[in-house]
Amino acid sequence: MLQTRFSIAPMMDWTDRHCRFFHRLMTRRARLYTEMLTTGAIIHGDRARLLGFDVSEHPVALQLGGSSPDDLATAAKIGEEFGYDEINLNVGCPSDRVKDGRFGACLMAEPGLVARGVAAMKRAVKIPVTVKCRIGIDDQDPEVALDTLARGVIAAGADALIVHARKAWLNGLSPKQNRDIPPLDYDRVYRLKAALPDVPLVINGGIAGVEEAKEHLKHVDGVMLGRAAYQEPWRLLAADPELFGEAAPHATMKDVFTAMLPYMEDQLARGVRLHAMTRHFVGAFHGVPGARAFRRYLAENGVKPGAGVNVVRSAIDLVEDSGPLSIAA
Structure with a gap:
């Protein structure tokens, strides 16, 4: 159905x-x-x-x-x-x-x-x-x-x-x-x-x-x-x-990115540029301390030739831990 x-x-x-x-x-x-x-x-x-x-x-x-x-x-x-x-x-x-x-x-x-x-x-x-x-x-x-x-x-x-x-x-x-x-x-x-x-x-x-x-x-x-x-x-x-009374697949956005990294590594190995993926992450931490630094780091480093998942890891490290990020907002 x-x-x-x-x-x-x-x-x-x-x-x-x-x-x-x-x-x-x-x-x-x-x-x-x-x-x-x-x-x-x-x-x-x-x-x-x-x-x-x-x-x-x-x-x-x-x-x-x-x-x-x-x-x-x-x-x-x-x-x-x-x-x-x-x-x-x-x-x-x-x-x-x-x-x-x-x-x-x-x-x-x-x-x-x-x-x-x-x-x-x-x-x-x-x-x-x-x-x-x-x-x-x-x-x-x-x-x-x-x-x-x-x-x-x-x-x-x-x-x-x-x-x-x-x-x-x-x-x-x-x-x-x-x-x-x-x-x-x-x-x-x-x-x-x-x-x-x-x-x-x-x-x-x-x-x-x-x-x-x-x-x-x-x-x-x-x-x-x-x-x-x-x-x-x-x-x-x-x-x-x-909406469905079920648990979310991941508790926080940082958990989401942990699950995203293996996919990104696979796509990079297939010739996909990092920026093709990171462009979708711009609002991932909107409203959280460090979000602006996260966006700036991705923008400056994600487009560089040969950029890899370490860029994403480094960007995430700039974001403060904030629990579930107000998931009911």
């Missing part, structure tokens, strides 16, 4: 396999997602590089960007063969390159096409197929736009819907502005859940941590944590205890 209660949002140019491995060390139960990968890249590109992941990442979903039902079906099948647990269609990304390629949030204007894409993927794979969308775009009425899209994809067989509770303005706002300027409308997502009580519905957008997630779970089936998981990853240590 598809676990929708808690997940970590996909972020373009950020949610790579190193980031997901790091996140998994803080929560066993969160559902992880790849960054959005276009159907063209998957069908014609280096699949091992694009789609490879560590077995510890399960459950992990592949997020697709595309609009051709045939291409979506082909890419979804490839993802299933690679071992992904879910295929997710992106109907929410507002970037210009996404709009130019006719995928992402602009597809909110073509709900029929989105539904056909979902139906094609459902025919192609046995794993769950889900959709991540906005509440609307530009001058659309969110009451009509979200309801139309939701009902269409559910009728086409979608197993769950993830809704970023914010409009996307494709004309006049940059992708960065789209993260903050259109106001969040959580109530619109709650109303959709009330209208479709049997549909698994996950809310996303502006959620700062696990305590806020618990409030949303009074109204919807699941919560997807976005930027907070990347800017302050230590918050993920609270997910399993607070």
Whole structure:
């Protein structure tokens, strides 16, 4: 059965396999997602590089960007063969390159096409197929736009819907502005859940941590944590205890890094540069004495040729021991 209660949002140019491995060390139960990968890249590109992941990442979903039902079906099948647990269609990304390629949030204007894409993927794979969308775009009425899209994809067989509770303005706002300027409308997502009580519905957008997630779970089936998981990853240590009644995989962030080092050594031996991994650690000790020195040391030394795990060990030594790092915050 598809676990929708808690997940970590996909972020373009950020949610790579190193980031997901790091996140998994803080929560066993969160559902992880790849960054959005276009159907063209998957069908014609280096699949091992694009789609490879560590077995510890399960459950992990592949997020697709595309609009051709045939291409979506082909890419979804490839993802299933690679071992992904879910295929997710992106109907929410507002970037210009996404709009130019006719995928992402602009597809909110073509709900029929989105539904056909979902139906094609459902025919192609046995794993769950889900959709991540906005509440609307530009001058659309969110009451009509979200309801139309939701009902269409559910009728086409979608197993769950993830809704970023914010409009996307494709004309006049940059992708960065789209993260903050259109106001969040959580109530619109709650109303959709009330209208479709049997549909698994996950809310996303502006959620700062696990305590806020618990409030949303009074109204919807699941919560997807976005930027907070990347800017302050230590918050993920609270997910399993607070949302699932289970112990966190590790008690402190220093324990997380102890578990991370063997993976890093293995990746370095495979030719991965240290900075490709340490860039995900910037917020690991946010608010703890020594955090600034930790970040500075990684920034200055992690990019040097031949940098190894000793750089990370030295950076961690600059952080004061602080217990569980307020994991319930």
